[in-house]
Amino acid sequence: MLTKLREEKVFKDPVHHSIYVQDVTIWKLINTPEFQRLRRIRQLGTSYLTFHGAEHSRFSHSLGVYEITRKIISRFERNEYPDWPKDENLLSLCASLLHDIGHGPFSHSLEQVFHTDHEQWTCDIILGDTGVNRVLREVDPGFPDKVASVICKTYHKPIVVSLVSSQMDADRMDYLLRDAHFTGVNYGTFDLDRILRVLRPNKDRIVVKESGMHAVEDYLMSRYQMYWQVYFHPVTRSSEIVLRQIFRRARKLHDSGFEFKFLLPPLRQLLEGSMTVHSYLMLDEAMVQTAFGQWKLEKDELLADLCRRFLERDLYKYIPLEHGEESWIEELRQQWERIGLNPEYDLEVDIPTDLPYDVYKPGALPDSREKPPILLLDDKEQLTEISHKSEIIRSIAGLQRGKYYIYYPESKVLPHALKLSAAIREKLYI
């Protein structure tokens, strides 16, 4: 039941120029408190500390994913492709719009420390006592369940799932373009229009017309560049490390009975692991940053220093570690202890592959959570996995670059520099 708005609404968007809302349900979803809350959560977490332009929110991105989905669907309709189930249009649009509604502030870091899961929160918000749930139920009492199942990839029509989640889904296409626009990194752009033009619904998935192979190559290379130049940038990793240590320290203090002068209920629940949906929805970046501003004044020096570091962007220094240099880590730990530093907080080894990433993986096991491969559709309606046809993609598929970095607070080390071994000093350029 897709009720049209009397007049279509237009959002001006820096990436897609215009975003068109034509359905009452979509319009109402955008205006729920839960969706508006996404304005207070940055799309790229701490990346704005590396790329100052990266201050855009998940609100913008969610609208963008919706818009790409809308474009794909309306092209499918206009061309009357028989394999696209037209009665799933509203479902697809709602799932696209809401797929990130469960994200909290600095999700990736928070999830690592507190083992929460934004996808679970997404379902809780869609199915719980929320504005979003009320709007979806107006469509049909079972509609919230359907939307949640599409986002959790369990919906019984895989083609709908694949629109929202695949190697070339609307989510990725929007974030690559949007993050490139806001960071100012122009090697992240690709030809969206051309890619949209070559997508075809085919049985239970979305495939690519063979003539679009080069456009896909270009898209995968853009993705590769964005990963290495933006998402895995060592300065961003450094700020995430500081962030995680703040949370780890706060939890430890709380566990040991420390009395915080400032601890609003959602933060208390976060530290205790007893978060409710209602509290989760109050937890935004504003609250986290306000807490850091207050914790800077707490008695625990470590916590205060970490919070100051984050707010003043006085991050940990990093040095790369080549393959075969792993023995340095233990060496550093020992010398750190010798000079009175705490390796638990003052030393971190990081390898970016804890983030989900591959240039492209041609084969995914049937029941894995991995994204299925990209298939090319030729003139004779035959499907071929793309790396069989593209030498470029075959060459780069599965490339995994894992550079180790070591992070530490330089200002804590410098006063003791003379006590460090000469080899370590050379390694740290001090």
Added chain:
Amino acid sequence: MLTKLREEKVFKDPVHHSIYVQDVTIWKLINTPEFQRLRRIRQLGTSYLTFHGAEHSRFSHSLGVYEITRKIISRFERNEYPDWPKDENLLSLCASLLHDIGHGPFSHSLEQVFHTDHEQWTCDIILGDTGVNRVLREVDPGFPDKVASVICKTYHKPIVVSLVSSQMDADRMDYLLRDAHFTGVNYGTFDLDRILRVLRPNKDRIVVKESGMHAVEDYLMSRYQMYWQVYFHPVTRSSEIVLRQIFRRARKLHDSGFEFKFLLPPLRQLLEGSMTVHSYLMLDEAMVQTAFGQWKLEKDELLADLCRRFLERDLYKYIPLEHGEESWIEELRQQWERIGLNPEYDLEVDIPTDLPYDVYKPGALPDSREKPPILLLDDKEQLTEISHKSEIIRSIAGLQRGKYYIYYPESKVLPHALKLSAAIREKLYI
């Protein structure tokens, strides 16, 4: 004393592509806590509620103003224009970088309610006990005073002031381009490179080579478009009205002895009018938004509702008022009272000319705070005020479009609609 960095630092910027930092002083200023704090203050205040992309901060803008100033200065140097005082380069760069350092969260709205002045805060921060002051004093003990006087337009070399503050200063050029980029409004762009190419230092001011007249016309038209389509957008005005009413209500409650459950010291000082520099620097958008989230739970229904409206973007409705319709205002006020609404909070008349704006004003009185006119320099080294040569600018100069709007909370009015006069109902489309 301009100490060069060993290696120039580059910031990736979506507007200027790259921002180059070559001086130690500039690099240190960027890394002060006060400058990093600008990351937590949006450039366009509440405009992100109208244009979702407008989430960029004053940090980005300040870097941009610095970069434009740097480009102008280095062109002046390269061409060895005799009227440019080369020994003022560092001063100009510092003043550009720091000109907005006194901005607080949602400055324009706050200043209207609390009668504070961001320019005064700028001077207090530059001259007070701050990181910024310490870095500037390293250059020379009198240097902070010089920087402050350039920003306050009292410096004894007017050409330096005019670089930072004039009809075509680095500040305006950056914000027009930046706001256009982030809102996605592309009629705000103009040809920056060309304008930079035609600027000339001439005695005690910056003038424009006559051949650049069309570029200036284009710049002024972009500015005009940005004002009417972005800065004065009625939805933005509506959100500012809600914001101002929150602050007015909070102050009134505080004055009357209301006990806030949540009121961090900087907010308390704000309501009391006893703000110190130290507290002011802790007051950022995160703290204001966190306060609103908590005030939503306060007992005062009006305050709670206003805060909810702001966070959920449930803004006041607006209707335009044509010239000659001013009598409606009194009429509405009376009917509002009749149906139990409070005109003090539930009705606001707004005319955007309380913001500083003209398309362009050719003549400014010598001692006024108004920006001096734009002068064209011809082949014979004669200066002419631009509107004497450009028919376009002559035509638009002084155009003042003041459209009245009336704002009110529609959801409070609708239940009583039948009690309103038919004329009012028609006017309000209900």
Added chain:
Amino acid sequence: MLTKLREEKVFKDPVHHSIYVQDVTIWKLINTPEFQRLRRIRQLGTSYLTFHGAEHSRFSHSLGVYEITRKIISRFERNEYPDWPKDENLLSLCASLLHDIGHGPFSHSLEQVFHTDHEQWTCDIILGDTGVNRVLREVDPGFPDKVASVICKTYHKPIVVSLVSSQMDADRMDYLLRDAHFTGVNYGTFDLDRILRVLRPNKDRIVVKESGMHAVEDYLMSRYQMYWQVYFHPVTRSSEIVLRQIFRRARKLHDSGFEFKFLLPPLRQLLEGSMTVHSYLMLDEAMVQTAFGQWKLEKDELLADLCRRFLERDLYKYIPLEHGEESWIEELRQQWERIGLNPEYDLEVDIPTDLPYDVYKPGALPDSREKPPILLLDDKEQLTEISHKSEIIRSIAGLQRGKYYIYYPESKVLPHALKLSAAIREKLYI
């Protein structure tokens, strides 16, 4: 009878990204010899001698006009506006595509010398024994007549005419954007998507939704900038003057019985004024430039020199003439004769208003060939001429800037400089 192609054809276009051809008739028209010939005729005539990027052809522009028309029509269809006559779609598309098919090489200059008319040639080609005519007759024997009447503005449904020819027609929108792209002049761009979104069919014309007023202002200002910075650029005018003098000289020589060593039949017919459609279609820029290359070797020194000047871009020098300086013209003529120059060829006074141009004219007399004004459609379906609502447009409407320039071959004057009066020497900077 609109027969769809089995698969839509896509032209990659630098301005519109993609151009979509969906109808068999359009596809066939593009592939006629007459349409392919437009590849050999530059869109901007001699402007490439001023802006080296301006080397694009009328072929590209014609496709662009077609594409804008297609976009407007399909939006009209999608929104089911009742005032748009759907059965005129193919007619509108064909007229858009073919509206410039009668252009020859350097049309504007040629037409001034030989008093031909490209609109007349357009009709002759559409109605004559040509590939274009054959394709159109396949639709319906009367179809060529209908297409010609739309282009000549005599078709009985004015709304179709206004799509192809009005203040904001597809023709102008494409050339402004395209010329800006290829010259690299970025103040010529405007927001095409937004303008397309606010066009509405209304009775027998196309009007603009009131909310699009600012977009129209921006469009008119872009047009104004393009006229003064590109179309009327004095270097372009200089090259057109050289071109016209070549043709005038060649005709004069031919009239007086001069035997050209190189004179292909179409050129001979041009000089004689006896051109047939068949010959006209062979006359392209290649032939004209080849002729100039050969005429450089002819015995007539004046012709040879003019041709050399054109090919080597050794153009006439220009100096501006202010209002009230008209007496210089006669003075120059006399002194020119005194030093043995021929004022007929060695001196030209130019005022660009011989080209059809106004910033915008609000009122056109009913039966004039002038474009009708732009009308705004408000919420109550009332129409208002735009300059009544837009102060900007009211201010600039009717602005006419006519700067005189004097053009002459400097190298012919310099050797005799000492014989000129001091006043003239100063005026000419020699």
Added chain:
Amino acid sequence: MLTKLREEKVFKDPVHHSIYVQDVTIWKLINTPEFQRLRRIRQLGTSYLTFHGAEHSRFSHSLGVYEITRKIISRFERNEYPDWPKDENLLSLCASLLHDIGHGPFSHSLEQVFHTDHEQWTCDIILGDTGVNRVLREVDPGFPDKVASVICKTYHKPIVVSLVSSQMDADRMDYLLRDAHFTGVNYGTFDLDRILRVLRPNKDRIVVKESGMHAVEDYLMSRYQMYWQVYFHPVTRSSEIVLRQIFRRARKLHDSGFEFKFLLPPLRQLLEGSMTVHSYLMLDEAMVQTAFGQWKLEKDELLADLCRRFLERDLYKYIPLEHGEESWIEELRQQWERIGLNPEYDLEVDIPTDLPYDVYKPGALPDSREKPPILLLDDKEQLTEISHKSEIIRSIAGLQRGKYYIYYPESKVLPHALKLSAAIREKLYI
């Protein structure tokens, strides 16, 4: 001896925004007849028949190469890199500007048929009795020789050669960006500013700072995409085949004593292989196209048909030939003869590797004409060939995709379709 212009000249450029000319010599070179002639030679030969926007000339490209070289050099100067020989600035700029001055119309096709060599013509023009030579000799009598030796890669300072000719030279950087701009193919763009920022003069070559590795990856991928999507596009290949056959036929006819009704001296010399510099400079695309227009009327039906095909873009059809299908070629030849076609003109097998192309080749033999590899310079001033550090480049280096295509005039085959074998008919989709 680098004489500065009193005022720098600026060319508006769609790719580089502005092109700055500061030296008298450069300004004079641009204004020679030989350089102006490049306006009449398209940069991409027949590609405009595939991408209608590709109508830009070698004039524009040559200015662009000059501008990139100027930017590189002035960055080298500003940073005072000791390995850059400053006294070679003017030489580098002249060589950049003139490197393509020997190109004729449709060079690649012409060179294949007539075995001429544009690099040889370049030297002949620089060293011959030309305007270019006169301007260069004003600098120094030996200067023309130096310029020619840089272009021919024999100059004794290899670093100057490498600026103009290497894997990442100014020539390639400009043409990739320019061709992408004009065709509208946006996957051909890369981040020029960033690449310029990481180039370093190092002993006798230009190397890349290691931090720029990703920018180089992006550049190589753009190049790869441009090759396969633009330069090797089968429609372009088809038009080149038609072009070559016109020339082959014309030569054959001329050799056999055929009397052309139209054959200007430069064309006659071309067919005879007796071309002088003076004639070569008169041979431009205008003359070639005019000849085709006249040859359409010649008695030789084959020549007339080929010329008509070229002018009306009625090109040969193409079908791909997979590996292992080479036997089709002989089969087609036989059947062609059976149905009365002439395999010499009516059948062409094409594999694009006759054009100089590799994605990237890490190792070039010392004395080969191949471009030397790209070297990365790390923090310790060590050089490493890039494919040792970049997995992406290692993966794609040496990739060679050679797809065979068969080209033939479909309209000549169709009438005899029934006489062809069923297998052939299926292969040809008839």
